[in-house]
Amino acid sequence: MRHRPWISRGDRRNIARLLVILLVVTLLTPVRPASASAELLVNPGLETVDAGGFPSCWERSGWGDGAYAFEVVHPGRTGANAMQVTLTATGGGDRKAMMLENPSCAPNVTPGHQYDLSTWYTSTTPDTVLTAFRRDVTQGWVCWTDLVSLAPATSWTMASVRTPQIPPGTDQIVWGVTIYGTGVLRTDDYAMADATAPAPGSSCSAGAACTQGSWQVLPVESPARGIHAVVLRTGDVLLVAGSGNSEDMFAAGTFTSAVYHPRTGTFTVVPTPADLFCSGHVQLPDGRVLIMGGNKAYPAADLSHGYEGLRDSYVFDPATATYQRLNDMSAGSWYPSATAMGNGDVIALGGLGEDSSGTVATQYFDVSQGRWLGIGEAHQTWSYWGLYPSMILMQDGRLFYTGSHVFGNGLPGSGASIYDYDAATITPVPGLRNKDQRDQSMSVLLPPAQDQRVLTLGGGNIESNPDAHRLTDIIDLKAASPGYVAGPDLPGGTLTGGVAETAAQGKMYVSAVLLPDGTVFETGGALHNRADPVYEASLYDPVTGVFTPGMAVDPVPRGYHSSAFLLPDGRVMAVGDNPGDGSFDQRVSVYTPPYLFHGARPQILGGVDEQWAYGSSHTVTVDTPIVRASLIRPAAVTHSSDPNQRFVELPMSVNGDDITLNLTSNPNIAPPGWYMLFLLGADGVPSVASWVRVS
Incomplete structure (x- = not known):
């Protein structure tokens, strides 16, 4: 909890005088490029003090029961004053010398811009971090992010950092140095400047590709149906088909995988040990790929059973391009989710079991032991989460079920929830619209992950089979009581043949890809269950909250069993399409985003720490x-x-x-x-x- 000192009338007069001086200085300062913009802080050198002797526009703040002391010490690095915080016992908390959260003191910022922050410090402890808060125009002041840790320093040392882009709806920020371990921290000579470069003049000569990007369909088809796609740490792409949704291939025991090599445009077929069709998969900390479950049986002709899930589990090793068997899961899993946790372990939820019924077990892979825990070793809620429930790891270690799933209706309730594995609790989350038409919608944790905002877009329902919709919903998981709010509609597209029955078709089977410039590329989809491909692509900007329509369109239909994903060179690869007639499109498309037509790539001179x-x-x-x-x-x-x-x-x-x-x-x-x-x-x-x- 922040502690805000009462401001006396005299303090207000001092602040007013400071603002007048700042205004005069600003008016007399010539306009300079953004990289050398004017100082944005009030009292950055700490030389003006309030009636209590503490620097004006700064406050003593923090939480916990630890013993601490705030002081103004003399001399400073420059001038008379520096701030000193001494923490002699943490009590589970911290202390901060922070800027005051009020309109007169907090620097104004512009959404989408970045700012260079710096201060000089000495510290006897490594347990310090530069912390920022932001003022949201609807929520008020909220914790934003920790920007950089500070190493111990016996003499005055400069710490500098460039912020992420300012989130939408933010008009002010405050920041300072937090100390959370016992020791002494001293700071002085703060600075803040707008680092956002002015928009460069365009030198792009690639025509429409400058603003829309362009697609290329590779001259060779994939030898494996692209139902599952994993980008490997080698830069190659693993495509897993298993039986590829073909009962004939299943009966023949024909299970396929292939590795695509972007550098050469070639494929290598990989021996595949089981029907990994509709399995789950996740990257492990060592770069191997954990693959769980798959297809034990297709539905019986006599309706005695439906799809049945395998217990099998494997790791795929990129170094050898081979599958290695692990111990079995505790329950069969066909269409399970798989989420990597902060300790590297994996939680699998949902799917269908060996008897075609919904799997209610929480299945836990312990990465240190290299095995799936027994059903009695994992915390259980005995809840059925549906098929491929989208479970996103939150910053506090809980999982957010976004409401995106596969096949039919969602689960009873609000359509989204927060799952606490350690406490074995499930808390409903309100606000998701059309929760029963989120079949093969897609959810993404928006850039940057530190902001904890999730976008869920599109969807339909293979049972009632209405027109897929254009809805998007957004949630801020940092909010005190998180709930979805309506986002902008998807731009919508045209049907097969390029002629829309009505304007702006929605889509299920949508793909959403995070790009290196912090935008989200959405592409592909279809209007109905395994039918009516929708041709449309757009870019979503998390800063402005706006879709830019009119991106170049993949010439290959991308509906059921399709995916798009980011390659290490900044392009996007798209695979798959499995319409209702049982065919499968094995062409591969690659999208070059507009940013790759606007100049030379940055180069790192020398090696990068691995x-x-x-x-x-x-x-x-x-x-x-x-x-x-x-x-x-x-x-x-x-x-x-x-x-x-x-x-x-x-x-x-x-x-x-x-x-x-x-x-x-x-x-x-x-x-x-x-x-x-x-x-x-x-x-x-x-x-x-x-x-x-x-x-």
């Missing part, structure tokens, strides 16, 4: 100005479902051509494993990804 520890910083030298950096978790997608897809912001400290990237200390924000490191240039062009392992 191993990244939580809370660590890594410095790279680049050949061009960089405005954003991120880690994007590689895809493991099927049936419009990849609940582990996430874009992790890397706050930056910029010193000329040297960029220091700061990784979150929270493994629930970035679960352990391999990530694609992207740097974004000032012209919006991303680098080719470097692979790093977070652990």
Whole structure:
């Protein structure tokens, strides 16, 4: 809880005088480029103090029962004053010397912009972090993000960081240094400037591709039906078909997988040990792929049983391109979800069991033991979550069921909920519209993952089979009582043949892909159950909350059993389509987004650290100005479902051509494993990804 001191009338007069001085200085300061913008802080040098002797526009703040002291010490690094916080016992909390959360003191910011923050400090403890709060125009002041950890320093040391893009609806931020371990922290000479580069003049000569991007259909078809797609840490793509939704192949024991090599445009067929059709899959911390369940049987002609789920489980090793058998799951799983947790373990929920009924067991893979726990070893709620329920890991370690699922109606209730594995509790979440028409909708954790906002888009219902809708809904999981609110409608598209029966068709089987520039590319889909492909693609900007329609359209229909996903070179690959006549389109399409037509890619000069520890910083030298950096978790997608897809912001400290990237200390924000490191240039062009392992 923040502690806000009472402001006396005299303090208000002092603040008013400061604002007048600041206004005069601003009016006399010539306009400069964004990279050298004016100081945005009031009293950044701490030289003006209030009636209580503490720097004006700053406050003593924090929480917990630990023993602490705030002081103004003399001299400062420059001038007379510095702030000092001493924490002699933590009591489970922290202390912060923070800017005051009021209109006169908190710096104004612009959504979508980024800001360079810096301060000078000394510290006797490594347990310090630069923390930011933001003022949401609807919610008020909320915790925003921890930006960078500070190493101990016996002499004055400068800490600097570039913020992520300011979220929508934010008009002010405050920030300061938090100390959460015993020790002494001293700070002085704060600074804040708008770092957002002005929009560059376009030099693109690629015609419509400059704003729409372009698609290429590869000249070779995939030897495996692209029902499951996993981007491997090698940069290759694993496509898993199993029997590929073919009863003839199932009867013959013909189960297929293939690895696509983007560098050469070729495929390698992989021996496949079981019918992994409609299994679950997730990236493990070491880069192998955990695959669980699959198809034990197709429905019987005499209706004695439906689809039956396998207990089988395997890991696919990218280094050898082979499957290795693990112990069986505790229950059969056909269409299970799979979510990586902050400790690297995996929780599997939902699907159908060996008797064709819904699997109610919570199944838990312990990565340290390399095995599935027995049913009595895992915490149980005995709840049925449906088929491919989208379960997104939250920053506090709980799972958010978004309401996206596969086949028919959702579960009874609100359509979305928060699941606490440790407490074995389920809490309904309100606000999801048309919850029973979210069959093969898609949900994504919006960039950046630190903001904890989820977008759910599109969907239909294979049972009642209405026209798929265009609805999107958004939820802020940081809110005190999270609930969905309506987002903008999908732009809508045209049906087969390019002629729409009515304007703006909705879509189920939709794909949504996180891009290195922080936007979401949505593509593919169909109007009805395994019928009527919809041709449309757009870009969603989480900062503005707006879809940009009119992106280039994949010439291949992408309905049931289709997927799209990000490649390490910043392009998007699309596979699959399995219409109601039983055919399967094995063509592969690759989309080049508009950003790749706007200049040269940023280059990292020298090697990148491959191993990244939580809370660590890594410095790279680049050949061009960089405005954003991120880690994007590689895809493991099927049936419009990849609940582990996430874009992790890397706050930056910029010193000329040297960029220091700061990784979150929270493994629930970035679960352990391999990530694609992207740097974004000032012209919006991303680098080719470097692979790093977070652990």
